[in-house]
Amino acid sequence: MSRRRRALGALLGAALALAGCASIPDSGPVRPGQDSAVALDEPPVRVLPPPPRPGAGPEDVVRGFLLASASPEDDRASARAYLAPETAQDWRPQAGARVYESGTLRIARRGASVTLTAQQVAAIGPDGRYVPEAEPVLLRTRFSVQQVGGEWRIDGLEPGLLHTTFDVERTYRTASVYFLDPSGRTVVPDLLALPVRSSMATALTQRLLEGPSDWLAPAVRTAVPAGTALAVASVPVVGGVAQVDLTEEAFGAGSEERQALSAQIVWTLRQLDEVRSVRISVEGGEYAVPGVAGEQSRDSWPGFDPGALPEDADAAVVRDGVLGRLEGEGWVAVAGEAGTGGARVREPALSLAGDVAAVLSPDRRRLLRGALTPDAPLVPVLTGGDLAEPSWDRYGHLWSVDRADGTVRVAAADGAPVAVAVPSGLRVVGVRVARDGARALLLVRRGQGYALLVGAVVRGGGEVPLRVVGPVVVAPEVVDVRDVAWVDDGRVAVLGVVEGEGRQVRVVDVSGWDAVPTGPVDAVSVAAAPDRPVLVGTPDGQVLRAAGRSWTAAGPGADPAYPG
Known part of the structure; x- marks a missing residue:
């Protein structure tokens, strides 16, 4: 079962302090990665910004507008009070947001123009996608002002919002809206930043019915029939039951599509x-979904779990060139050629079912695959000059990167080799496919180190991957990523160097909002999986197991790997 989606924290004391003044907080940045999670449906600290002060100058009006913009109540009525009447009607805050560090803000007036500059660290798109900047970039925007009834008001500004990182922490929540993989058998999360509303159930359902974000859309589909909306603009939750009443377009879904829609x-x-539990209806009437009652438990549709693994999905570890599994406190060689020592192996990957292994030859020139059954041979499926650690996807396709030329290569389930396209200019050195098959992490060379990106996977017939599109940075605070592993459908374990903190593993949201650091560790590889401890391999041939923010010994070995 996937974890409950983590949400952004609220800094209570600072928020309360803001209630009595119209200044931008400058006590230090609140950056993603502070481990400040609260429940998604926990109400935020409400801060009611003061109205425009009589006699305020243009710079103060702009500052007041910035502060008031963080209050989403009544379609941001507090912010509109700082705008000239016609401008207040035309302003489109739903156009997205640019996020900046408050301590870098500079405001200067020249005549009827006020210019704002700051360091932008992220952006929130109109569809809710949060995208951190790899490095802070210059944010520069201009406000024009005029006098209205003897008071300065803003009469010209760009669409969208300008938020400090503190504003985002206080007034947004991170959540996943679930769509379907190309096969329609697995849900895939679209990680979004949503302004806090009195009914988050309504906000989430409306986002689902609107379809996936532009970023994820090439990799997923939806079972929502075109034109389907909420029959009434509300999803009430009464006695723990969420009532989702849809318009008649929902009747356009067939039996299997209704099941998939229910799962979403x-x-x-x-x-x-x-x-x-959830009750789905159409225009107040019954909506039959094969195989389930009218009231569907929150635990319904476990077969759509994007992170499902076998209950006995133990980690694989290589000892002296032999592949084995960590079972309890011991290590047991696997069945098949990989576990006999007849062919020395390194850097394994296990299929999602845990019954097939992929391994590299000691010289990294061959990628081999073999069933974990007695006498099963290892069969070469890819060759190259310097192959990177392999990664399985849920369709049985096996990914790697030939670091000799930077190509992403796949051994398809039918054995055919496939080259996967990535955006030009990327020097890819590693790839990890999410267990849902719709997203892939790319480890890329950047300067003298390595950075981490996540992109959407576009597939063709037979779910064979064709290309990875729209890669965006993950964990920009990790300046030299050395390895990465998917924890679950929304988090990854990143091994690398954090400036001022040394080498460590950080478990981070793929959206870039939240991070939990472990203690310092001298490691060269990392493994992770849902509801299982993070493992690392050390340079001296030991495997360590995460225990909170410390590490305990799991025994000798190298290259730990969980299924997937």
């Missing part, structure tokens, strides 16, 4: 603690 809705709403 239930997986999306189960993130809310208050939701214990």
Whole structure:
């Protein structure tokens, strides 16, 4: 089962301090990665910005507008009070947001123009996608002002919002809206930043019905029939039951599509603690879904779990060139050629079912695959000059990178080799495919180190991957990424160097909002999986197991790997 979606924290003392003044907080940045999670449906600290002060100058009016913009109540009515009447009607805050560090803000007036500059660290798109900047970039925007009834008001500004990192922490929540992989058998999370509303169940359902973000859309589909909307603009939760009443377009879904639609809705709403079950109706009437009752438990549709692994999915570890599994406190060689020592192996990957292994030859020139059954041979499926650690996807395709030329290569389930396209200019040195098959992490060379990106996977017939599109940075605070592994459908374990903190593993949201550091560790590889401890391999041939923010010994070995 996937974890409850983590949400952004609220800094209570600082927020309360803001209630009595119209200044931008400058006590230090609140950056993603502070481990300040609260429940998705926990109400925010409400801060009611003061109205425009009589006699305020243009710079103060702009500052007041910035502060008031963080209050989403009544379609940001507090912010509109700082705008000239016609401008207040035309302003489009829903156009997205640019996020900046408050301590870098500079405001200067020249005549009827006020210019704002700051260091932008992220952006939130109109569709809710949060995208951190790899490095802070210059944010520069201009406000024009005029006098209205003897008071300065803003009469010209760009669409969208300008938020400090503190504003985002206080007034947004991170959540997943679930769509379907190309096969329609697995849900895939679209990680979004949503302004806090009185009914997060309504906000999440509306986002689901609108379709996936532009970033994820090439990799997923939806079972929502075109034109389907909420029959009434509300998803009430009464006695733990979320009532989702859809318009008649929902009748256009067939039996299997209704099941998939139900899975999307239930997986999306189960993130809310208050939701214990979901009832789907159409225009107030019955909506039959084969195989389930009218009231669907939050635990319905486990077969759509994007991170599902076998209960006995133990980690694989290589000892002296032999592949084995960590079982309890011991190590047992696997069945098949990989576990006999007849062919020395390194850097294994296990299929999602845990019954097939992929391994590299000692010289990294061959990628081999073999069933974990007695006498099963290892069969070469890819050759190259310097192959990177392999990664399975849920369709049985096996990914790697030939670091000799930077190509992403796949051994398809039918054995055919496939080259996967990535955007030009990327020097890819590693790849890790999410267990849902719709997203891939790319480890890329950047300067003298390595950075981490995540992109959407576009597939063709037979779910064979064709290209990875739209890669965006993950964990920009890690300046030299050395290895990475998917923890679950929304988090990854990143091994690298954090400036001022040394080498460590950080478990970070793929969206870039939240991070939990471990203690310092001298490691060269990392492994992770849902509901299992993070493992690392050390340079001196030991495997360590995460225990909170410390590490315990798991025994000798190298290259730990969980299924997937």
